[in-house]
Amino acid sequence: MSEETKAPEATKATEETPEPVDPRIEKANGQLELVKSKVVAKFGEEVIEEALLAKFQPTLVIQNERWADVVEFLKVTDELGFVYPEAMAGTDHMAKGYFEVYLYLHSFVLDMDLAVKVRTGREEPSIPSVTHLFSGVNWEEREIFDLLGVPFTGHPDMRRIMLEDHWQGHPLRKDYVVKD
Amino acid sequence: MEMTKDTNQQPAYMQFEGFSEEESKELSKAGIIVGTLEQIKGWARSNSLWPLTFATACCGIEMMGTGAANYDLDRFGIIFRASPRQADCIIIAGTITKKMAPILKRLYDQMPEPKWVVAMGSCATAGGPYVRAYSVVKGADQVIPVDVYIPGCPPSPPALIYGLNKLQDKIRLEAKGKKVR
Amino acid sequence: MAEIRTEELLMNIGPQHPSTHGVLRVVVKVDGEIIRDVEPVVGYLHRGTEKLAEDLQYTQIIPYTDRMDYLASMINNHAIVNAVERAMDLQVPERAEHLRVIVVELNRIASHLVFLGTYLLDLGAMSPFLYAFANREKIIDMFNRISGARLTFNYMRVGGVKWDAPEGWVQDVLDFIAHLRKEMNMFHELVSGNEIFLERVKGVGIYDADTALNYGLSGINLRATGFNWDLRKNKPYSIYDRFDFNVIVGEKGDCYDRYVCHMSEIVESMKIVEQAAQQIPDGPVMGKVPKILRVPAGEYYSAVEGARGELGLYIVSEGKDKPYRMKWRRPSFVNLQILPKLLEGQTMSNLIAVLGAVDIVLGEVDA
Numbered sequence: 001m002s003e004e005t006k007a008p009e010a011t012k013a014t015e016e017t018p019e020p021v022d023p024r025i026e027k028a029n030g031q032l033e034l035v036k037s038k039v040v041a042k043f044g045e046e047v048i049e050e051a052l053l054a055k056f057q058p059t060l061v062i063q064n065e066r067w068a069d070v071v072e073f074l075k076v077t078d079e080l081g082f083v084y085p086e087a088m089a090g091t092d093h094m095a096k097g098y099f100e101v102y103l104y105l106h107s108f109v110l111d112m113d114l115a116v117k118v119r120t121g122r123e124e125p126s127i128p129s130v131t132h133l134f135s136g137v138n139w140e141e142r143e144i145f146d147l148l149g150v151p152f153t154g155h156p157d158m159r160r161i162m163l164e165d166h167w168q169g170h171p172l173r174k175d176y177v178v179k180d
Numbered sequence: 181m182e183m184t185k186d187t188n189q190q191p192a193y194m195q196f197e198g199f200s201e202e203e204s205k206e207l208s209k210a211g212i213i214v215g216t217l218e219q220i221k222g223w224a225r226s227n228s229l230w231p232l233t234f235a236t237a238c239c240g241i242e243m244m245g246t247g248a249a250n251y252d253l254d255r256f257g258i259i260f261r262a263s264p265r266q267a268d269c270i271i272i273a274g275t276i277t278k279k280m281a282p283i284l285k286r287l288y289d290q291m292p293e294p295k296w297v298v299a300m301g302s303c304a305t306a307g308g309p310y311v312r313a314y315s316v317v318k319g320a321d322q323v324i325p326v327d328v329y330i331p332g333c334p335p336s337p338p339a340l341i342y343g344l345n346k347l348q349d350k351i352r353l354e355a356k357g358k359k360v361r
Numbered sequence: 362m363a364e365i366r367t368e369e370l371l372m373n374i375g376p377q378h379p380s381t382h383g384v385l386r387v388v389v390k391v392d393g394e395i396i397r398d399v400e401p402v403v404g405y406l407h408r409g410t411e412k413l414a415e416d417l418q419y420t421q422i423i424p425y426t427d428r429m430d431y432l433a434s435m436i437n438n439h440a441i442v443n444a445v446e447r448a449m450d451l452q453v454p455e456r457a458e459h460l461r462v463i464v465v466e467l468n469r470i471a472s473h474l475v476f477l478g479t480y481l482l483d484l485g486a487m488s489p490f491l492y493a494f495a496n497r498e499k500i501i502d503m504f505n506r507i508s509g510a511r512l513t514f515n516y517m518r519v520g521g522v523k524w525d526a527p528e529g530w531v532q533d534v535l536d537f538i539a540h541l542r543k544e545m546n547m548f549h550e551l552v553s554g555n556e557i558f559l560e561r562v563k564g565v566g567i568y569d570a571d572t573a574l575n576y577g578l579s580g581i582n583l584r585a586t587g588f589n590w591d592l593r594k595n596k597p598y599s600i601y602d603r604f605d606f607n608v609i610v611g612e613k614g615d616c617y618d619r620y621v622c623h624m625s626e627i628v629e630s631m632k633i634v635e636q637a638a639q640q641i642p643d644g645p646v647m648g649k650v651p652k653i654l655r656v657p658a659g660e661y662y663s664a665v666e667g668a669r670g671e672l673g674l675y676i677v678s679e680g681k682d683k684p685y686r687m688k689w690r691r692p693s694f695v696n697l698q699i700l701p702k703l704l705e706g707q708t709m710s711n712l713i714a715v716l717g718a719v720d721i722v723l724g725e726v727d728a
Contacts, residue, residue, distance in 0.1 A: 055448070055661060057661075083575070086579075086671060086673065086690065087664075087671075087675060087688070087690035089688035090688075091677050091686045104662055134575060134577065135575050135576045136575060136695055139697075143694075147411075160404075161403060162404035162727060164278070171314045171412050172411065172412060176412075179314070233379050237428065237431065238427075238512055240383065241432065241475070245501075249491040250494065250495060262379045264377075275406060277407055279404055280405045280406070283405070310409070312416075313410075313412065314409050316409070333513060334513065
């Protein structure tokens with residue numbers, strides 16, 4: 001996800017006044033504002049690098065250093081209650097020079113999904129682990145480490161999971177060359 | 181040794197090499213089989229093939245389906261074994277990854293002689309749809325020698341049965357001293 | 362009396378083992394009969410589908426999805442076409458939607474039948490496997506007629522389905538459902554009251570809903586704890602909101618509950634198939650879609666209820682005809698993580714009972 005590709009869509013919904021706003025976007029915007037205000041109230045403005053709608057999906061990009069704290073806050077706060085980790089994925093944005101990890105959480109309290117993301121530079125990447133919060137992301141983090149080469153600090157068992165231990169390189173990186 | 185059907189709807193008899201028709205009939209009637217020891221061993225082996233269950237991927241489900249009630253591999257004397265020590269033949273049903281290849285080699289080495297290998301499906305034959313993947317071995321024959329290749333993705337149970345019948349033919353022909361490729 | 366010397370033993374199960382449902386390896390540390398530690402080792406079937414998908418057009422990826430959860434290929438097809446359609450806001454004709462629901466639910470039945478057969482086979486019961494596969498074979502025959510393949514169907518397309526149902530197919534589906542109703546009674550007679558079976562599965566491998574959520578479990582593994590969560594109801598997709606069916610939940614979250622959930626879910630799926638087959642309208646099976654599919658730039662996550670849980674698809678697109686990144690949220694992979702927790706302190710004989718009940722497919726675990 002990039003700023004220049006996604007930002008127009010987010011603004012389109014709010015600025016184009018003559019056309020009636022899609023109720024789904026309105027709802028998603030409300031959800032996004034709610035979560036964002038809570039996080040900002042707790043951690044301050046700088047912790048959210050970006051807040052946007054990806055289609056109808058509220059998405060927050062979190063500062064790398066505070067990643068684990070913010071995710072913990074999202075989980076333990078009663079009125080947010082994002083207790084269910086649905087999916088986790090890592091992407092190599094080579095042209096933009098960073099890796100991005102995507103975590104998809106569900107809250108049964110708010111009945112909404114929230115995508116939170118964190119970025120790390122391609123040189124010496126590192127992201128705080130959230131395994132202590134969600135046991136379910138243990139293998140997902142190992143998979144991201146294995147295939148993308150992003151180590152998670154604080155992970156109890158940071159080893160390769162899919163490939164052999166002696167494997168060279170990380171296949172999901174865009175500059176990985178597939179050898180025979 | 182070839183099975184011959186008598187024209188007068190009489191019970192089938194075997195035509196033995198070096199015997200006349202009369203003698204062959206007489207021998208068959210008495211329940212005597214004449215042949216070289218190798219041929220008789222080949223005949224016995226081909227009709228009691230015990231394959232190792234080596235189901236790695238999708239083909240494994242078709243292999244299970246072939247073993248189940250509808251297709252019933254047991255009628256060919258083919259009974260799946262879970263241990264390589266008890267198996268004559270290995271059906272490689274599925275993709276072989278680079279992580280799996282050493283294990284396949286080891287399983288093959290653990291099987292007692294004589295042993296045969298069937299590569300089931302296009303993954304085991306040549307990598308199949310995953311031929312361009314970074315983690316897949318491009319055909320099981322890069323790891324162990326393969327006797328019969330069965331195409332398909334996955335091969336249907338009749339195709340698997342046909343392939344196994346071909347393997348039986350091969351065992352019998354090799355016992356006769358013919359070279360089969 | 363001299364003290365008995367005990368020592369911990371490291372045992373390796375798999376990757377070639379008939380009860381691991383593929384190429385799973387489990388390293389078990391045992392103290393006598395008691396399991397002290399379990400480490401599942403996966404990756405023996407890692408085929409790099411996600412990397413391959415980055416180099417393929419969306420339609421070309423569909424056959425690869427067949428080969429992930431190969432017991433429920435139709436559902437995998439549905440996951441990808443649903444994701445792309447949602448991202449591109451495409452409309453699917455009514456007839457195609459109904460055909461999709463019919464084949465998806467039939468595939469769910471087939472997948473659960475394989476679970477029943479193999480699970481009981483693992484526990485030592487031979488004959489249910491034969492009965493389950495005989496019934497599954499009937500479903501496979503129907504898929505063969507509609508899609509031309511027995512296992513890897515490649516049936517759905519973005520915007521519809523590839524083939525219309527052949528003549529009489531829908532009626533045959535209805536006939537089969539009536540037949541399966543009777544067979545299910547036989548299954549219950551054969552298995553559900555069997556004392557030996559109940560001893561093996563009741564009270565084994567228990568976990569509660571909070572644990573399940575923390576581990577990200579989904580599907581039957583989550584519902585067996587009594588937690589009502591089914592994407593077909595909770596995040597409706599396709600036309601599932603039109604059908605009348607129940608979400609099956611368990612009570613205690615043990616292996617027995619998971620078995621019962623599978624059995625009951627077959628019945629619920631039969632209900633859906635019947636309703637869809639009765640309501641199916643005439644019309645085209647392919648909607649209007651561009652020749653070359655280009656998902657608008659951005660990122661999308663959408664999920665369907667697979668046979669094993671939430672089957673999600675995360676697409677990052679740059680507006681090209683190929684995805685920039687495609688990540689599958691594979692239910693088996695996530696569900697398998699709970700295995701060490703379930704097995705600690707259990708006896709060795711429970712290992713297979715617990716592992717079988719988690720219901721994994723290795724093609725999906727490793728992708």
